[in-house]
Amino acid sequence: MESKLGFYNTHDVVLKEFRICDSTLRDGEQTAGVSFSIEDRKAIATLLDKIGTHQIQLGFPGINRTTFNETKAICDLGLKAQIELMTRGTHPDWKDDVKAAVDCGADVVHTQIPMSTYMKRMYSLLSKQEILQRITDFAMFAKEYGAKIRNITLLDVPRVDINFLKEAAALIAQLGVERLRLADTVGTSTPEGFAYIVSELKDVIALNHAETEIALHCHNDFGFALANAFAGVKAGASMVDVSVNGLGERSGNPCYAEVVVAAEKLYGIKTGIDMASLTELSKLVARLSGIPIPTNKPLVGGLAFGATYDGHVSALLDDPFSYKGILPEEVGNEEKWLITKCANKTIISLKCQVFGLPFDEESILPRLLTAIQAKCDSMTPPSIISEEEFVKIYKDTIDAK
Numbered sequence: 001m002e003s004k005l006g007f008y009n010t011h012d013v014v015l016k017e018f019r020i021c022d023s024t025l026r027d028g029e030q031t032a033g034v035s036f037s038i039e040d041r042k043a044i045a046t047l048l049d050k051i052g053t054h055q056i057q058l059g060f061p062g063i064n065r066t067t068f069n070e071t072k073a074i075c076d077l078g079l080k081a082q083i084e085l086m087t088r089g090t091h092p093d094w095k096d097d098v099k100a101a102v103d104c105g106a107d108v109v110h111t112q113i114p115m116s117t118y119m120k121r122m123y124s125l126l127s128k129q130e131i132l133q134r135i136t137d138f139a140m141f142a143k144e145y146g147a148k149i150r151n152i153t154l155l156d157v158p159r160v161d162i163n164f165l166k167e168a169a170a171l172i173a174q175l176g177v178e179r180l181r182l183a184d185t186v187g188t189s190t191p192e193g194f195a196y197i198v199s200e201l202k203d204v205i206a207l208n209h210a211e212t213e214i215a216l217h218c219h220n221d222f223g224f225a226l227a228n229a230f231a232g233v234k235a236g237a238s239m240v241d242v243s244v245n246g247l248g249e250r251s252g253n254p255c256y257a258e259v260v261v262a263a264e265k266l267y268g269i270k271t272g273i274d275m276a277s278l279t280e281l282s283k284l285v286a287r288l289s290g291i292p293i294p295t296n297k298p299l300v301g302g303l304a305f306g307a308t309y310d311g312h313v314s315a316l317l318d319d320p321f322s323y324k325g326i327l328p329e330e331v332g333n334e335e336k337w338l339i340t341k342c343a344n345k346t347i348i349s350l351k352c353q354v355f356g357l358p359f360d361e362e363s364i365l366p367r368l369l370t371a372i373q374a375k376c377d378s379m380t381p382p383s384i385i386s387e388e389e390f391v392k393i394y395k396d397t398i399d400a401k
Contacts (some may be wrong), residue, residue, distance in 0.1 A: 187221030
């Protein structure tokens with residue numbers, strides 16, 4: 001059964017296919033309190049690869065020997081996904097970082113360049129000319145040392161003068177760098193603003209007759225990460241960074257499941273990713289990270305497909321898409337009809353039928369509703385009555401003599 005979506009989703013929208021880069025094991029591990037063991041990392045990377053993730057971004061193998069060994073262990077798994085490793089572009093030991101990434105077996109060697117005045121003290125204080133020189137030095141050294149694909153990320157681009165961004169992008173294109181990544185590092189961009197930046201730099205690359213692709217790294221500080229990602233793709237980007245359950249520093253990155261399902265279902269873009277495994281992936285990361293999935297998290301939350309209001313349940317019985325645009329099994333989730341203070345005739349009669357309990361709208365329903373509402377009022381939220389508790393309430397209320 002196909003999803004039932006809005007008629008106008010693709011009106012005046014032309015989106016090309018784009019690839020997914022998962023950063024759960026890098027930015028996701030920078031979530032406050034998250035620390036993955038090597039076995040955790042292997043489990044997450046293996047499942048990411050199994051479901052078809054195009055690229056997996058790991059951390060900084062040049063920081064210390066332990067990180068190098070853990071990173072190399074993931075590279076040695078022989079995954080189909082490309083492995084991207086990070087380096088610190090303005091750190092005094094940046095060349096050692098590049099060597100470590102290549103020696104680990106990286107498919108993509110990534111460096112990050114702080115562009116805004118707000119981030120100028122990240123590792124080293126560099127002038128604009130020194131930043132441009134470092135871009136050149138990285139591009140040349142990484143190629144000489146054997147990097148297969150070079151990625152240069154410009155940090156905090158929404159807070160940088162567009163002319164400086166264009167100068168950096170032109171240089172990156174002229175150097176033949178394979179990928180330019182644009183980071184909305186603290187989530188300060190609107191979708192319109194981010195699309196403008198991507199479009200302007202896409203034109204710069206074209207003017208230099210280069211094949212440098214544009215990737216995106218968005219943060220959700222203002223809740224715009226998902227919207228900014230798709231605005232950037234519309235403007236010409238071909239890769240989007242995501243993180244499972246939206247993990248990442250502060251408010252996190254675009255959520256893996258939401259980006260994939262929006263691409264597939266709302267924009268009709270084939271990602272090649274197994275959507276039916278998305279809930280499994282989210283549960284794995286939630287367990288290993290210690291960060292629970294909010295119950296109302298879109299698509300993968302435990303109550304993302306929960307129905308409580310009687311009118312909705314009645315409508316769903318008539319048409320499963322009346323209050324859904326996608327079936328829960330398409331993302332490996334399940335529908336739940338819940339007994340809450342909103343419960344009424346339809347859901348209560350259904351629960352009675354499930355447990356073989358007599359039901360009568362005139363004599364039994366009013367008494368059950370009174371008991372259920374009283375129970376919900378007395379509960380500590382969330383006020384959801386389990387099926388076992390429902391049976392007990394029924395017996396205590398209706399069977400009482």
